[in-house]
Amino acid sequence: MNIGRAVMRVRLAGMSVRIRVATVEDAPRVVEVYVDSWNAGFTGLMPPIAVDEGRIRRWATDLADERNTWWVAEIDGSIAGLAGIGPSRDPVDPRLGELDTMAVDPAHWRAGIGTALMQTALEALASTYPQAILWTLAGYDQGQRFYESTGWHLDGNTRDDGHQVSYRHDLSGG
16 A cells, blocks of 8 residues: 655644654664553553564564555654554455554654644545544553544444454545
């Protein structure tokens, strides 16, 4: 999926944010942001994770996978957040896109970076799919409030013995 190759600049809370397509070279910093966001956001829900070479290699592979599109948000040249989309993996449905991952460095939470990344992801998804899905942890109230504020709705589906819930987003404009 090669959607959204353009660079976008947005002004948020007095700072200039550059949103661009992620590259394999971004993997080390992407992992740092992902790990910091995971550990801060999932406290009490999931065990902490760490930055390591294996995780960096896995992310480099994911960032290079042409079935998906990944963006990073940069502030002063440093990655502060990321988002990725692709075709739905669960359920497999060619009419359904998926928001794979959304993570923002906790130092930049509530500054609008997540919203700008979400808008980028939703616009790209809407160019290919009439509907999108995302999976998140049950009980992840902060994330769920964010998803709902950006137009996502719980759809009643669960997996992993109820530890994950799914949200849907109608992208058809109807």
